[in-house]
Amino acid sequence: MVLMRVILVIFFITLILPDDFKNLKVLDMKSKEEMRKYMKSISKDLGVKCSHCHDMDDKSIDTPEKEIAREMMILTRQINDYLYSLHTEKDEMIISVSCWTCHKGELEVEHKRPLEE
Secondary structure (H helix, E strand, O other), X not given: OHHHHHHHHHHHHHHHOOOOOOOOXXXXXXXXXXXXXXXXXXXXXXXXXXXXXXXXXXOOOOOHHHHHHXXXXXXXXXXXXXXXXXXXXXXXXXXXXXXHHHHOOOOOOXXXXXXXX
């Protein structure tokens, strides 16, 4: 019983304490949980698994896909900063973009407008 409590305490401490991330160039994440949640949303928005961008043996290794993702994160941040600058007190909601805005669950963005029926 004591061992189980010690294991639970260690588990929760690892979730609460800040984590040292390797090779984090664009994101400003404070915890593993925050990182996990953000990465999960990106994988859903793009319709890919973690292994699309990451070397699963060492996730800190740079890949061409990670470089593209970093550029897209910067672009998304710049667009959202601009949209936020247009926001006024009377606006009911703040408009923002995410990976989903263009990708809609697909890795490749649709470059042509769908034909109207």
